[in-house]
Amino acid sequence: MSIAAMVARRERLLGPGNPLFYEDPVHLVRGEGVWLFDADGRRYLDCYNNVPCVGHCHPKVVEALCRQAKLLNTHTRYLHENILDYAERLLGKFDGSLDRLALACTGSEANELALRIARFNTGGEGFICTNATYHGNTAAVAQISPIFEPFEGYSEAIRMVPWPDAYRPLNNLSGAALADAYADEVQRAIDSFKAKGVKFAGMLVCPIFANEGLPKVPPGYLEKAVGHVRRAGGLYVADEVQAGFGRTGRWWGHEQSGVIPDIVTLGKPMGAGHPISGVVARGELLDSFRLRQEYFNTFGGNPVSCAVAEAVLQVIEEEGLVHNAAEVGEYVLRLFQELQSRHEIIGDVRGRGLFFGMDLVSDRKTKAPASEQTKRVVNAMRHKGVLMGNIGQHGNVLKLRPPLCFSKENADFLVSALDEVLSAE
Amino acid sequence: MSIAAMVARRERLLGPGNPLFYEDPVHLVRGEGVWLFDADGRRYLDCYNNVPCVGHCHPKVVEALCRQAKLLNTHTRYLHENILDYAERLLGKFDGSLDRLALACTGSEANELALRIARFNTGGEGFICTNATYHGNTAAVAQISPIFEPFEGYSEAIRMVPWPDAYRPLNNLSGAALADAYADEVQRAIDSFKAKGVKFAGMLVCPIFANEGLPKVPPGYLEKAVGHVRRAGGLYVADEVQAGFGRTGRWWGHEQSGVIPDIVTLGKPMGAGHPISGVVARGELLDSFRLRQEYFNTFGGNPVSCAVAEAVLQVIEEEGLVHNAAEVGEYVLRLFQELQSRHEIIGDVRGRGLFFGMDLVSDRKTKAPASEQTKRVVNAMRHKGVLMGNIGQHGNVLKLRPPLCFSKENADFLVSALDEVLSAE
Numbered sequence: 001m002s003i004a005a006m007v008a009r010r011e012r013l014l015g016p017g018n019p020l021f022y023e024d025p026v027h028l029v030r031g032e033g034v035w036l037f038d039a040d041g042r043r044y045l046d047c048y049n050n051v052p053c054v055g056h057c058h059p060k061v062v063e064a065l066c067r068q069a070k071l072l073n074t075h076t077r078y079l080h081e082n083i084l085d086y087a088e089r090l091l092g093k094f095d096g097s098l099d100r101l102a103l104a105c106t107g108s109e110a111n112e113l114a115l116r117i118a119r120f121n122t123g124g125e126g127f128i129c130t131n132a133t134y135h136g137n138t139a140a141v142a143q144i145s146p147i148f149e150p151f152e153g154y155s156e157a158i159r160m161v162p163w164p165d166a167y168r169p170l171n172n173l174s175g176a177a178l179a180d181a182y183a184d185e186v187q188r189a190i191d192s193f194k195a196k197g198v199k200f201a202g203m204l205v206c207p208i209f210a211n212e213g214l215p216k217v218p219p220g221y222l223e224k225a226v227g228h229v230r231r232a233g234g235l236y237v238a239d240e241v242q243a244g245f246g247r248t249g250r251w252w253g254h255e256q257s258g259v260i261p262d263i264v265t266l267g268k269p270m271g272a273g274h275p276i277s278g279v280v281a282r283g284e285l286l287d288s289f290r291l292r293q294e295y296f297n298t299f300g301g302n303p304v305s306c307a308v309a310e311a312v313l314q315v316i317e318e319e320g321l322v323h324n325a326a327e328v329g330e331y332v333l334r335l336f337q338e339l340q341s342r343h344e345i346i347g348d349v350r351g352r353g354l355f356f357g358m359d360l361v362s363d364r365k366t367k368a369p370a371s372e373q374t375k376r377v378v379n380a381m382r383h384k385g386v387l388m389g390n391i392g393q394h395g396n397v398l399k400l401r402p403p404l405c406f407s408k409e410n411a412d413f414l415v416s417a418l419d420e421v422l423s424a425e
Numbered sequence: 426m427s428i429a430a431m432v433a434r435r436e437r438l439l440g441p442g443n444p445l446f447y448e449d450p451v452h453l454v455r456g457e458g459v460w461l462f463d464a465d466g467r468r469y470l471d472c473y474n475n476v477p478c479v480g481h482c483h484p485k486v487v488e489a490l491c492r493q494a495k496l497l498n499t500h501t502r503y504l505h506e507n508i509l510d511y512a513e514r515l516l517g518k519f520d521g522s523l524d525r526l527a528l529a530c531t532g533s534e535a536n537e538l539a540l541r542i543a544r545f546n547t548g549g550e551g552f553i554c555t556n557a558t559y560h561g562n563t564a565a566v567a568q569i570s571p572i573f574e575p576f577e578g579y580s581e582a583i584r585m586v587p588w589p590d591a592y593r594p595l596n597n598l599s600g601a602a603l604a605d606a607y608a609d610e611v612q613r614a615i616d617s618f619k620a621k622g623v624k625f626a627g628m629l630v631c632p633i634f635a636n637e638g639l640p641k642v643p644p645g646y647l648e649k650a651v652g653h654v655r656r657a658g659g660l661y662v663a664d665e666v667q668a669g670f671g672r673t674g675r676w677w678g679h680e681q682s683g684v685i686p687d688i689v690t691l692g693k694p695m696g697a698g699h700p701i702s703g704v705v706a707r708g709e710l711l712d713s714f715r716l717r718q719e720y721f722n723t724f725g726g727n728p729v730s731c732a733v734a735e736a737v738l739q740v741i742e743e744e745g746l747v748h749n750a751a752e753v754g755e756y757v758l759r760l761f762q763e764l765q766s767r768h769e770i771i772g773d774v775r776g777r778g779l780f781f782g783m784d785l786v787s788d789r790k791t792k793a794p795a796s797e798q799t800k801r802v803v804n805a806m807r808h809k810g811v812l813m814g815n816i817g818q819h820g821n822v823l824k825l826r827p828p829l830c831f832s833k834e835n836a837d838f839l840v841s842a843l844d845e846v847l848s849a850e
Contacts, residue, residue, distance in 0.1 A: 017715025073698035087438035273498035290442025
C-alpha cells in the first residue's frame, strides 16, 4: 500500500489531527539496535527515539517479555515476585529518601498521580510549571503542559515561570545573577498564589528542561528555585520521563542539579516501549496518600510489565549504557561544536549525555529562531536516512535522543549527514 | 519466600494501602485458560478476571505479542499497518455512526479522553454519573468514581444519580413507572446544573452498571435517561471497559439497552492483560477535538499493542466466545437460580452473559445486605480453589466474571463449591 493510501486510510479510521512526523511520512516495519527499516528496506539511523533506550527489539528484553507472557499476566491484587524484585532494584538507584514505588502505565498517569500525591500531602492546589513544557495529556496534566494550550483554559491553580535559559538570558544577566533572576520568578509565582488565596502545592519540572529545548541551565538555579518552593511549604516533583534511565550520562537527570526531589515520575524508556510508568517518592508522601485515597491501576505493575522493566535495567547495567551515554555523548557534543564553528545557523549546541539540542538561528547576534529552516533540516535528514525531531518554544531546536547504545561510528554517520544538510541550507 | 514475608516486603517497597485480595493473599505464578496456579502448585478456577478474556496466556495472543515485539515497537507518529488493520476490524463491530478510534493504554486514560471530548464538543462541563460507581483513577475521572471518595471533594460540575435497580426499587415502583422514576433523577440532575449555571456536557455510565452490582435495569431506563441527556444538549458516554468484548453475550454491553452511545470507552479485556485501551466515537466528535487539542499518547496504538489486540479479536471470533458467553452464561444463571431456591441468603441473582452478581441478604423481606457474610464467602471460596470478588454499594454482591472460555464443566465445579460454602454459612 502506498504512503498516500496509508495516510488516507489512517485519516478515515483515526481521523485528522493525529500527529505524524515528516512531510513524507515514514512507514516503519522493523527495528534493530539504533536502526529502523521502512517497508522498502531503507535503513534509518534512529537519533530521535529515547523510548527504545536499550536499542530497538533488544533480544534480552523481548525474551523476558515472551517468557513471562507465556507464564502469567495478572494484576497486583494477587502477590507476585516480579514487582517486588523490580521495585527493590529500581529504588536502589535513588537517594535513600526516595524509598517507595507506585506503578502505572504511562507518563501522563505518573504525572497525574504525582500531582494528586503532592496536593493531598500539602493540602494545597497551586502548581508551578514552566511556560514551554509538556507533561502529559489528561485534563489535570494538560494544565501544566502549555506547549499544547488546553481548550479548557487555565485554572487559578496554575502559574507558569520562564524556563531557565543561559543562551537567551532574562534581562541579559549571567552567572549567579541569572540563576537568581529565574528563581525569583518562582518566588513571584508563589507570592501570586498567596495574593489570590490559592494554597501552594508545589513545582513540577523536568530536571533537564527537555521540552523547553534542553537549555544550559544557569548553575544553582534549581537549588534556589526548589529552596523557594520548600520554604513556601511546596513539594518538588521531578518529571524524569525523558531524563531518566541513563539518558543524561547519569541514572537520573536530577543528579546533576544538586537537588533531591520529593517525588519523581518515570515513563518512556522504563519498559523500552512496553507501557509501564512509575512514581518514586518519599515513603511518607505516597503512604499517607494511599491510606486515604484508594489507588489501583489494573495493568500497572503486572508481572509482564515488571519482567520487561527489570530486563531493561539489567541490559543498561550489563552493557554499561549509562557510561556509554556519557562517553559517546561527549564525543557527539565535540563534533557538534566543530559543526557550529563552520555553520552560522547553529546558534547554540547543548548536550546532556545522549540528549542534544541544537539551537538554529537566522542571526547569531539577535539569536532569532530559525524555525522554518529547522523543519527543513529535519525533513532533509529523514531523506538522508537519519531520524531526529525539533522542539522548543519556537520549534527551532533540533532534538536528538538516540538509543543509549549509540556508538561513535553512529555519531560520525549522523554528523556527516548533518554537515551536508546544513551546507545546503 | 513465605506469604507473610512477601507481604512485608511489599509493604516496605510499595507501602501500605495497596489493595490485596483475601485474608490469606494468593501468590500466583502461572495461568492457563480458566485456571491459575499458586507457588505451591495449587490450582484455582478463575471466576473473577475479565481481563484475560480469551483465557490466561492464550497461545495465539502470546505468539502475536512475541512476533511483533521481535520486529518493531514504536509510536504512531510513524506509519504502521497494525493500528490501521486493528481499527478497521474493531470499528466494524460497532454501529456505523461510531466510526473513529483513538487508542490509549488504560481505562482511566480512555475515560479521561472521553470526558475531554464531550466537554470540548458541548462547551459544557457538567457530567452525570451514578452514586455507586468507579471509572478510573485520574483527578477528573475520580470525580465520577464515588466508590472511592476523592480527597479533593466534588466539584460543582458533577451530579450523581441513583443507579437503576429493580431489586431494591426507588419508591417501591416497578415496570415503566420505575424506569421513569430513575430517568426523572437524571432530568433532576440536569435541572440542577441549569439552576447552578453549570453548562451540561453529558452522562457517563457503564451500560450494564457493573460496579453498581450488575442490577436488573428497569426496561427502557437507558433510552429514557439518554433521551433527557440529549434533549439537554449532552452526550452519552458508555464505559464498556468491563462490559465490552463479548462479556455480556453480545459484543458490547450497550447493545442490550437499545441506545447507541455518542462515545464508547474500552479497556481491560482489549489486550487480554496487555495495556491497551481506546475511545470509539462519532467521527465529528473526535475529529473536532483532535483538530483543536493536540492529543498524543506515546505508547497508545503501538504496533505490539495492536498486534495483541488484533489477536484477541481473532480468538474471540475463531473460538465463538461471544456465543459461549451467552450459552454458558445462561447455564450458570439457571444453576445459580437453583442455588437461590435452597439458600435463603441469596436474595437476588443477576447475569449478563458471563458476568454475574449474586446479592446476599440477611433477610429476604427487608433485603438487608449481608456484607460480612459476603466477605466470608469470598474468602472461603478461595480456600476451595475458586477465585471471585464482591462489589456493590454495600459490598454484598458476589462478583463473577470468568474468562470467556468458561465451560459448563467449569460452571458445575464453581456451583458445587459455592453450594458447600453457602451451606456452611
